[in-house]
Each structure stands twice: as structure tokens, then as C-alpha cells.
Amino acid sequence: MEKAGILLKTNSATCNTPIFPVKKVNTGKYRLVHDLQAINEITEMIPPVVANPHTILNQVTPKEQWFSVIDLSNAFFSVPLHPNSQHLFGFTFEGQRYTYTRLPQGFQNSPTLYAEALKKSMMSCLLPAGGQFLLYVDDILVTGHTEEGCKQNTMTVLRHLAEQGHKVSMNKLQLWRPEVTYLGHTLSGAGKRLLNKRKEAIQNAPQPQTKQQMMSFLGLTNYCRAWFPEYSAQVQPLQNLIYGKDLALKDKIQWTPEAERAFTKLKIMLQTNVVLALPDYDKPFYLNVDATQGHMKAVLTQSFGEKQRPLAFYSSKLDSVASGMPTCVQACAAAAEAVQKSADIILGHTLTVRVPHAVTSILLQAHLPFLTHARQLSYVGILLSQSHINIVRCGPLNISTLLPTPTEGKAHCCVERLDEETKPRADIYSTPQEGFTNIFVDGSASKNAPGRNCVGYAVTTTDTIVEARALPHTQSAQSAELTAVIRACEIHEGQDINIHTDSQYVFAAVHHFAKIWDNRGTVTSSGNPVQHADLLKQLLKTVQLPRHLAICKCAAHQKDNSEITKGNNFADKAAKAAAIATTVLLTTHENHTIPLSVLQDEQKAAPSKEQKQWLKHGAVLDTDDLMKIAGKPILPKSLHKTAALVSHGLSHVSTGSMVSIINQCFYTYSFETSAKEYVRTCMTCQKHNTQGNLRPKRGHFPTPPHPFHTIHMDLIELNECQGSKYALVIIDVFSKWPEIYPVEKADAISVAKCLCNHFIPTYGIPFLIRSDNGTHFVNDVISKVSEALGFSLKHHCAYHPQSARLVERTNGTIKQRLRKIMEETGRPWPECVGLVKMWMRITQGNNKLSPFEIIHRRPFPLPVISESLDKSIRETTLADWMAQLLTNREVVLNNKLPQDSFSPISCRLKSGDWILVRVLQRKHWSSPRWVHTKCF
Known part of the structure; x- marks a missing residue:
């Protein structure tokens, strides 16, 4: 490559990227591979302009019957590289730095730059015998009308390539043939067909066992879809095995008989030698x-x-x-x-x-x-x-x-x-029909005074209520309207009726959308489930019950005297009245009811204590041999579990909804307890509900061994007065002894001065100081003070005031007392701090001792003693009373500190118990909030 001028020795290349030798499969020789990923990241990618390999052959005309294919060798090396860019492609071999003088392989813009250069260099090439040449990167197709014409065109192209500095691969030349291989197709004058190698690869492919293998197989066949009629429908069973399921690439797929037939049929279809003709733009x-x-x-x-x-x-x-x-x-x-x-x-x-x-x-x-x-x-x-x-x-x-095939008979309209x-049935009408009975339906949903949803429906004639009932409060106005139409069809089975409704939703659902939604799988265009899907499915069935049916839309809230208006207004009033009634029809698509005989037997078998409780609350025996209170049958406790199962349903409603549904039908005692117990044992609810976790007992700081061993401190902001705007609050954990130091600024220097000049000289160096994470506590000044004096620093949890509850509660008490004393005395807050400290030090705590008594071991002396008290009582101080009290063994045991200063942890769980553990990071919104595991 150096001799050919492709590589150049240099010491000025600013980039140095790695090279690797890769062995060729067929020849056994090695190929130089230059890793230019780093260069590709820092260079801007040129948008590639590459022809579509599936449509590039459309340029071949039917007159062109002979072809030649030319494959350029080391194509990129025929394009020179500008000297200003050569420094980017440097590498080192045996201690010597080299760089490219030609376009290198591995550079992301090399194919685009080469395609543009080849296209420009071939623009001056004119073919002498008609035909044309097609360029696709480094593959060139030359065509001709005859063998001789193709030969002349091919030689012209080869000479032009040589003049432009391109090299041709001799092993890959296909010269003036009636059939050639080009871009993965076998091309001839008749058209293009698949390569035999590609068909053999698909036919010899084993049955995929994993999702990744199936995707690879479908990728092979998808390239051939232009040769397959109905390819999409044929591969759909195979796609159903991997798509729409939670499968990883290495997971095994579950084959179905339908998928196996589709897999076999795909391979059989490949055996047909389909040739796709090339387009002739002179024909339609x-x-x-x-x-x-x-x-x-x-x-x-x-x-x-x-x-x-x-x-x-x-x-x-x-x-x-x-x-x-x-x-x-x-x-x-x-x-x-x-x-x-x-x-x-x-x-x-x-x-x-x-x-x-x-x-x-x-x-x-x-x-x-x-x-x-x-x-x-x-x-x-x-x-x-x-x-x-x-x-x-x-x-x-x-x-x-x-x-197309010839049409037999008359074509459908x-x-x-x-x-x-x-439409759900062919003979359904949208306008009233003469001779049909007029039925009016309506649904109602509104909030009552306490804010509870009241839902009901009504089926009426012009002036008579056929049926009117309440529905569970979880229903909506639309579901109530659908229920009314369903009940109207069920009641008038085998009759001719006109059903009038003022609901556009129901009218459109019946005549237009319900059947479409059912064909689509009761999902919307966005893929979400259709609302009231179960009611719509039931509606499609019940509209078949009447002999003849018309569902008509009428205007709502009209005031004329027509029969339609009167009937609609009457149905509207009946539905509103039914919504607040006590007779409840459970959801129409759930027929979970308790048989009358079972309810009678369970009431009779109830314990006498339970029956006495019924009588005490006014239970009476009805004509149907049922004990009722306020017109509702009493639900015995023996049927609570059955009622909980029915009311909980497949939708897993809450405890309150369960109680509401059952109480609308029955009079119950303590059913809420049974409902809670049922929900607690429902594994689906426990996995997905946000509440119900077993919270650990709240811990607390360990009790210090003596006063001023551990202190808490915090800064509170008050109004600026007498040069002070803040107050440093320090409280001893053991005795709850407070100290309040007015300071000018909320900074580390002020805190350090209060500790070193006031607190430590008076009470000594504490062992541990706790504070929040404010900048006045977390800094180098306080850290150096702690290192010099030898006390430890601990900080509360950020954004968790409960961890600093002792000092936070003290801050609130200080501010409250300061406001009261300031209002009483009219003095500024720095002068009232002393009275606040005195009050807090002499106030008794939970242990019946004040901080003053704990520190000084005597009561706080008061200046005034009433003369009416007995002398013996006056001389008996609080310390004497304490000494007597502590001699009592019971008092000593109750006030004895635990051996371990840390709070004991109580837990009712044992090893081997099954528990639900909260999932802190769920992968999907539908994933359970809790997982079932064993306690160790």
C-alpha cells in the first residue's frame, strides 16, 4: 500500500487510531482493518444519497437483453484525500507513523464521497451502441440490445474507468451475458428473480426456537416479500409468537399448529420460480x-x-x-x-x-x-x-x-x-315505525347532598313505568342509558317496539359503532379498551330479542305536548327517582345473586344471639319467609364471605364500595369487618394497593448516660432587636435543659463563639452534638472546633423534621412563650429570653422531674410561700419527697433505664413467614407494588 501511494510515512499526523489484521475466509489472506470510530465521532456525517436497490433496476428497458456487471476493486482507494484532511487518519505500525493519501475504509463518509466521485467521473462516458449503465456504490451494470452492442458498451466503460484511475476486480466480472447476478437478484431480459443461494438459505433454515432466531428468519423472508402473494397474512402467525408478548431475545417461543403450518407454507412458496418483470413505461x-x-x-x-x-x-x-x-x-x-x-x-x-x-x-x-x-x-x-x-x-x-376472475351472478351492493x-341486525330502524309500541328509556347519574353518586335507569311507556331501578354508584350516565336499552329489549322479547332515547351516545353506538368496536376487539383507534365494553357486547345480543325493533333519537328537555316529548320527560323523571331509590340492580353483566332458599335457610340457621340482635333492631318476618329490617332482607354473618366475593368482583373494588353495594340490597351487621378481611386476603389487591404495609416501630435516639453528654442545637429566626436577629437553641437530651443565646448572624462564627465562650465554660465539653444540615453547622469552622475540643458531630436526616423532633419541638415552645411574655411585659424578645429559660427549666417532664431538679438535685427555690401552709409541709422540700419516693421498689423498677441504650425492636414476624415486600422501583405502571416472598 505504501508502494502504491495509498499510505504515506509521516510524523505530522495529529491522530493515531488502532489497526487490526482480519483473516479472509476464502483466500486465507489478511485484510487491514482501521478502527476509525473515534474519528467518526468528531466528524459531521454527510447525508447519504444512495439509490434504492429494489427500484434501480426499473430503469432497464425491455429492449435491453444483454448485461455486464463490473465490480470495482478497492474502490475507495481511487479517490485522493486532500492533504489538509490526511492528519485525521494516522496510525502506527512497527513504531512508524503512517497516514492515508486516499479515501480510507471505515470512515463514515467514504461511501457517500465515493458515490459522488464515481458519478461525476462517469458523466463523460458515452455508450456507442445504445443501452445504459447503472451505478450502485462500486457495482456497475452495463446493458445492451444485442450481444455485440453490450460488448461495445462494456469495453467503453472499462476503458473510461481505467482512464479515471479506477480498478476492476477480475474475479467478479460478468461480461456480456443474457443473465447476470446483480444486487442480490438474477437479472435477465424476462425480469428479475431471487438468487438460488437466498432461497436455499431459507429452505435449509431450522425451525427457530428463540425470539432472536425467529426475528432473523423473518428478516430473511421479508427481503423476498415482493415475490410472495399475501406475504403479510402468511407470516402473521409467526409474528404472533414473538410480538405482543413479554419475551427477551434469548427466551424460547411456544409454537402453535397454525404457526407450524405457516412456517412450512413459507418454505413451499419459495419453491415456485416467480420472475418479476421489469416495468415498461410505454404500457399502462x-x-x-x-x-x-x-x-x-x-x-x-x-x-x-x-x-x-x-x-x-x-x-x-x-x-x-x-x-x-x-x-x-x-x-x-x-x-x-x-x-x-x-x-x-x-x-x-x-x-x-x-x-x-x-x-x-x-x-x-x-x-x-x-x-x-x-x-x-x-x-x-x-x-x-x-x-x-x-x-x-x-x-x-x-x-x-x-x-381478477369473472364475476358470477350479480355483484354485491x-x-x-x-x-x-x-348495524347489529339488518332490520333495525332509526325512525319510529307505525304499529310498533312506543317505549321510552333514560338513565340518570347525579350527586346527592353528601356528594354520593346516585345512578338509575327507567323503562316506561308514555305514562306507565315498566321498570325503574337504581344502579351501583360506580356506574355512569352512559352505562345507565345502555342498561335501559338492554332491559327494554329483554322485557319486550318477541314484540314490535320503538325505543326512544335522548342519548346520542346510545343511538350512535347501536346504529354505527358497537358492531365496529366488536369487530375491532372492543378497543379504540389508539388501542385502549372501549368504555362499557361488556354492556356493548350484551347490547349486541339483546337487540336480537324483539321481533321488530326501531331505536330512535329524540330531543331532550322539550316542552311541547307531543307524545314523544311526554314519554321522554316521564322516563327522565322516573330514572331520576329510581337513582335515589333503595332497590338496586347489580351490574347487568354479573348475575351473582343469592338464591331465596339459601338466604332463608341461612337466616334460620343463624345463632340465637344473632337473631336476638335482629329482633332488637326491629326485624320482622316478611311474607316470603325472610327476616327484614326497613324493607331489606337481613344478610346473616354466615353469608358475609359469599357477599364479599360477589361485591369484590373481577374489578377488585375497594372495601367502601363493597359495603355500599351490599348495603343497597341487604341489611347487614359488621359486614365492613368481613369486607376488610376479604380484601386483606386478596393477593391481587395486596400486590397493587398502595396502603396496607406493615410499618416498623418508630425508633429514637439512645438515652445518654449523664447530663450534657449529648446536646441538640438549632438556629431560629426572630425579628431584629437590640442587635440580634437569631437565637441559638441548645437542649440537653438527658435532662431537657435549654439554653438560648441571642446572636446577630446565622453563621458558623456565631455558633462557634456561643459554644466556646458560653456553653462549654459553663457545662463542659459534650460528647456528641446533633444539628441539621444548615451551612452554619456543616462547615470547616465547626469541624475544626470539634476536632480541637474532641466532641463528635452528627447531622439529622435532610428533609425529615421528625429526626430533629426534640429541638424542633423546643423551638416551637420558645417562640410561643416569647410571644406571650412580650405581649404581657411589652419588652423586646432578648430581654424575655431569661424568663422563657426559667419557665422551661422548672417545668416537670414525663418523668415528673424538672430539668432544674435533674441537674441541681433540688427544687427550684421560689420566693413566696403561703403562711397558711403547715410548717412541716413548708420544710419538706421536693428533694425530700423524691428521696422517699425513690425508696419505693415499684417506682425504682418502673423508672430504671434499660441496659441497652438503644430502643428495643419489637417484631411479630418469624422466620419462614410469607410477607409482601414493597417494590421501590417498578419497571412498569402495571407492575405490582408488592412482591410475595418468604421472611428470613
């Missing part, structure tokens, strides 16, 4: 499109005599919105997507789109309320607004070739089929 294009089971399938063809030759097969899975639409609308979505996919081949030429549906009538004439305006306009813009596209209806497409596929 035909695009045959249809949709099957949510997948688009299409083939682009051109006429070849009386037959059609395929240019490419297209297939893809429709999005979640389009896949849930009626079949005819799916075909429109598929046609729009196929037109977009084939645009890089069509290039604005005449295109006839053949679809076995009336696309124009669907998009321009049919009523499509389930289709958004933006989506409908996009379909119209793609299919009907481009002048070169013509939409034609054809017969059904052949399964294997996707070519797409507009009529839309009504059939979007």
Missing part, C-alpha cells in the same frame, strides 16, 4: 387490490400479449382502525395503501386500480359516520384526486395470482352491505 399499469382479514394484498401488472405479467406483489397488515371497518371500507383502505407503495414504480404513469368493490360509491355516496373526515379525505385524495389513476370495479381476485355490517 394495472394494480389489483383487495383486503382479507385485515391484510392488504395487491399485485402490480402489465399486459404481455393477452396475459398479465407481475411486476411486484404488495402486502401489509392494515392499521387497527381500518382492520375493524366493514369489508368494503377495508378494500378502500387497502387500495390507498397499495397505490402509495407502488408509487416508486408507477412514477406518475397511467394506472388502473382494480378492486372487487365500488370504491367510488363508498367514498362519495355512502354514509360513513365511523370514518373520521381526515381519513376519508386522505382516501379520496389518494384514489380519486390523481389524474393518472382510474378506479375500476372487478370480480373477485384469484387466490394464487391475485388476478357495497352501500347495502355497509348497513348490514355496521
Whole structure:
């Protein structure tokens, strides 16, 4: 490379990157690999302009029947490198520094720069015998109409490359042949087909066992999808094995019979030798499109005599919105997507789109309320607004070739089929029908005075209530409206009825959306579950019960005298009254009820003590042989567990909701306790609920062995007065003896002066000082004072005032007493500090001793003693009383300090117990908050 002028010895290269020898597989020789990752990070990447390998061959015309393929050798080394950039690519070999004079391999911009240089150098190359040459990086395809013409063109290109300084790989030359291998395809005058090596690699591939292996296999087959009709639908079972599941790359997949059939069918499809013709832009294009089971399938063809030759097969899975639409609308979505996919081949030429549906009538004439305006306009813009596209209806497409077949009989009417596929039944009407019974339905949801949600529904005629009941407070107005329509259909089974509702939601759901949502799997366009999915599914079933049915929309809150207005207003009042009634219908899609006979037997089998409690609260025996209070049957304690199971449900409602649901149906005693116990034993609730953890006993600081062994200190801010604005508060942990020092500034110097000049000379050097993390305590000054005097410093937990509760509580007491004394005496706070300290020192604590008595071992002498007291009582001081008190053995034992100064830890857990441990960092919002593990 040095002799060829590619490398240059130098000492001026500012960069030095590593090199590695890599052995070639076929020849056994070594290739020089230069690691230029560091250089790629500091250089700006040029956006690459590279031709699409799938469409570059579209430039070959049908007249070109002979081909040559030229592969350039060491292509990058034919492009010189500017001297100002050579210092970036230096490396060291055997102690000598080298650099490149040509474009190096491994540099991120080398392919782009080389492609631009090759394109410029080939612009002056003119072919003498027609034909053309195509460039793709360092691969050149030369074409010709005849063998001789291809030979002349090839020699011209080779001479031009030699003149421009390019080198050709002799081993890879393919000269003037009717069939060549280019860009992974076998190219001939008939078209392009897959390489045999690629087909053999797929056919010999073993059955994938892990997610990573399956992704590799699908990557191999995806390159061949242009040769496979309905490729998307064929590989869907294989994709279902790995996508939408929580699998790591190395996890094993679970094969299904459907997936195994799809895997075998893919390999069989490769055995067909499909040749895709190259486009002839002198002929029109035909695009045959249809949709099957949510997948688009299409083939682009051109006429070849009386037959059609395929240019490419297209297939893809429709999005979640389009896949849930009626079949005819799916075909429109598929046609729009196929037109977009084939645009890089069509290039604005005449295109006839053949679809076995009336696309124009669907998009321009049919009523499509389930289709958004933006989506409908996009379909119209793609299919009907481009002048070169013509939409034609054809017969059904052949399964294997996707070519239209002759239509047998009369073609279906797409507009009529839309009504059939979007409505829950074909004969449902949206306007009132003569001779039908008029039924009015309504739902109500409102807050009562205490703020509780009251929900109910009603089914009525013009002036008679057919059924009106309350629903659980967890329901909404929409669910109440749906329940009313469901009950109206169930009650009037086999009859002809007009159901009038003022709910636009219910009306649109019945006539337009419910069937679409059901086809889509009861999910919205964004993939989220549809609200009231269970009620909508039940609605689709119950609307089949009446013999003839019309569900009509009427205006709400009208004041005219028409029959419709009267009936709707009457249903509205009935629903509101039912919402506050006591008769409750549990959720319609859950039929968990307690049989009457079971309730009677359990009431009779209840203990006599429990039955006496019922009678004490006014229980009476009803006609149906049930004990009731206030019209509600009494729920025995033996059925509490069953009631808890029913009310907790699959949605795992809270304890309060369980009690509310049961109390609306039954009169209960202490059911709340049973509900709490049931929720406590529900593993799902324990994993996901935020509350309920076993909190450890709050600890406290160890008790010091003597006074002024451990002190707490803090600074409080007061108003500026007499040169002081702050006060340093120090309190002894053992005796609770307080000291208050007014200071001018809240800094470390002030704290150090108070300690060294006042506190320590009076009480001695403490063993430990605790404080917060303020800058006046955490600094070099205080640290050096502690090192010099030999006491330890400890700091409270940041943002956790409970760890400094002793001094924080003292601060609050000081401020409160200062305010009171200042108001009483009218003096500034520095002059009132002494009275505050005296009051705090003589006030008795939890141990019935004051800080003064603990420190000085005598009571605080008071100046005034009443003359009415007996002399013996006056002379008996508090110290004498204490001496007598401490002689009592019971008092001594109760006030004895523990041997261990640390607080004992009490725990009711034992080794081997199963517990729930809180997960501090959850990976996903749906992950449990608690995990089940064993206590060690």
C-alpha cells in the first residue's frame, strides 16, 4: 500500500487510531482493518444519497437483453484525500507513523464521497451502441440490445474507468451475458428473480426456537416479500409468537399448529420460480387490490400479449382502525395503501386500480359516520384526486395470482352491505315505525347532598313505568342509558317496539359503532379498551330479542305536548327517582345473586344471639319467609364471605364500595369487618394497593448516660432587636435543659463563639452534638472546633423534621412563650429570653422531674410561700419527697433505664413467614407494588 501511494510515512499526523489484521475466509489472506470510530465521532456525517436497490433496476428497458456487471476493486482507494484532511487518519505500525493519501475504509463518509466521485467521473462516458449503465456504490451494470452492442458498451466503460484511475476486480466480472447476478437478484431480459443461494438459505433454515432466531428468519423472508402473494397474512402467525408478548431475545417461543403450518407454507412458496418483470413505461399499469382479514394484498401488472405479467406483489397488515371497518371500507383502505407503495414504480404513469368493490360509491355516496373526515379525505385524495389513476370495479381476485376472475351472478351492493355490517341486525330502524309500541328509556347519574353518586335507569311507556331501578354508584350516565336499552329489549322479547332515547351516545353506538368496536376487539383507534365494553357486547345480543325493533333519537328537555316529548320527560323523571331509590340492580353483566332458599335457610340457621340482635333492631318476618329490617332482607354473618366475593368482583373494588353495594340490597351487621378481611386476603389487591404495609416501630435516639453528654442545637429566626436577629437553641437530651443565646448572624462564627465562650465554660465539653444540615453547622469552622475540643458531630436526616423532633419541638415552645411574655411585659424578645429559660427549666417532664431538679438535685427555690401552709409541709422540700419516693421498689423498677441504650425492636414476624415486600422501583405502571416472598 505504501508502494502504491495509498499510505504515506509521516510524523505530522495529529491522530493515531488502532489497526487490526482480519483473516479472509476464502483466500486465507489478511485484510487491514482501521478502527476509525473515534474519528467518526468528531466528524459531521454527510447525508447519504444512495439509490434504492429494489427500484434501480426499473430503469432497464425491455429492449435491453444483454448485461455486464463490473465490480470495482478497492474502490475507495481511487479517490485522493486532500492533504489538509490526511492528519485525521494516522496510525502506527512497527513504531512508524503512517497516514492515508486516499479515501480510507471505515470512515463514515467514504461511501457517500465515493458515490459522488464515481458519478461525476462517469458523466463523460458515452455508450456507442445504445443501452445504459447503472451505478450502485462500486457495482456497475452495463446493458445492451444485442450481444455485440453490450460488448461495445462494456469495453467503453472499462476503458473510461481505467482512464479515471479506477480498478476492476477480475474475479467478479460478468461480461456480456443474457443473465447476470446483480444486487442480490438474477437479472435477465424476462425480469428479475431471487438468487438460488437466498432461497436455499431459507429452505435449509431450522425451525427457530428463540425470539432472536425467529426475528432473523423473518428478516430473511421479508427481503423476498415482493415475490410472495399475501406475504403479510402468511407470516402473521409467526409474528404472533414473538410480538405482543413479554419475551427477551434469548427466551424460547411456544409454537402453535397454525404457526407450524405457516412456517412450512413459507418454505413451499419459495419453491415456485416467480420472475418479476421489469416495468415498461410505454404500457399502462394495472394494480389489483383487495383486503382479507385485515391484510392488504395487491399485485402490480402489465399486459404481455393477452396475459398479465407481475411486476411486484404488495402486502401489509392494515392499521387497527381500518382492520375493524366493514369489508368494503377495508378494500378502500387497502387500495390507498397499495397505490402509495407502488408509487416508486408507477412514477406518475397511467394506472388502473382494480378492486372487487365500488370504491367510488363508498367514498362519495355512502354514509360513513365511523370514518373520521381526515381519513376519508386522505382516501379520496389518494384514489380519486390523481389524474393518472382510474378506479375500476372487478370480480373477485384469484387466490394464487391475485388476478381478477369473472364475476358470477350479480355483484354485491357495497352501500347495502355497509348497513348490514355496521348495524347489529339488518332490520333495525332509526325512525319510529307505525304499529310498533312506543317505549321510552333514560338513565340518570347525579350527586346527592353528601356528594354520593346516585345512578338509575327507567323503562316506561308514555305514562306507565315498566321498570325503574337504581344502579351501583360506580356506574355512569352512559352505562345507565345502555342498561335501559338492554332491559327494554329483554322485557319486550318477541314484540314490535320503538325505543326512544335522548342519548346520542346510545343511538350512535347501536346504529354505527358497537358492531365496529366488536369487530375491532372492543378497543379504540389508539388501542385502549372501549368504555362499557361488556354492556356493548350484551347490547349486541339483546337487540336480537324483539321481533321488530326501531331505536330512535329524540330531543331532550322539550316542552311541547307531543307524545314523544311526554314519554321522554316521564322516563327522565322516573330514572331520576329510581337513582335515589333503595332497590338496586347489580351490574347487568354479573348475575351473582343469592338464591331465596339459601338466604332463608341461612337466616334460620343463624345463632340465637344473632337473631336476638335482629329482633332488637326491629326485624320482622316478611311474607316470603325472610327476616327484614326497613324493607331489606337481613344478610346473616354466615353469608358475609359469599357477599364479599360477589361485591369484590373481577374489578377488585375497594372495601367502601363493597359495603355500599351490599348495603343497597341487604341489611347487614359488621359486614365492613368481613369486607376488610376479604380484601386483606386478596393477593391481587395486596400486590397493587398502595396502603396496607406493615410499618416498623418508630425508633429514637439512645438515652445518654449523664447530663450534657449529648446536646441538640438549632438556629431560629426572630425579628431584629437590640442587635440580634437569631437565637441559638441548645437542649440537653438527658435532662431537657435549654439554653438560648441571642446572636446577630446565622453563621458558623456565631455558633462557634456561643459554644466556646458560653456553653462549654459553663457545662463542659459534650460528647456528641446533633444539628441539621444548615451551612452554619456543616462547615470547616465547626469541624475544626470539634476536632480541637474532641466532641463528635452528627447531622439529622435532610428533609425529615421528625429526626430533629426534640429541638424542633423546643423551638416551637420558645417562640410561643416569647410571644406571650412580650405581649404581657411589652419588652423586646432578648430581654424575655431569661424568663422563657426559667419557665422551661422548672417545668416537670414525663418523668415528673424538672430539668432544674435533674441537674441541681433540688427544687427550684421560689420566693413566696403561703403562711397558711403547715410548717412541716413548708420544710419538706421536693428533694425530700423524691428521696422517699425513690425508696419505693415499684417506682425504682418502673423508672430504671434499660441496659441497652438503644430502643428495643419489637417484631411479630418469624422466620419462614410469607410477607409482601414493597417494590421501590417498578419497571412498569402495571407492575405490582408488592412482591410475595418468604421472611428470613
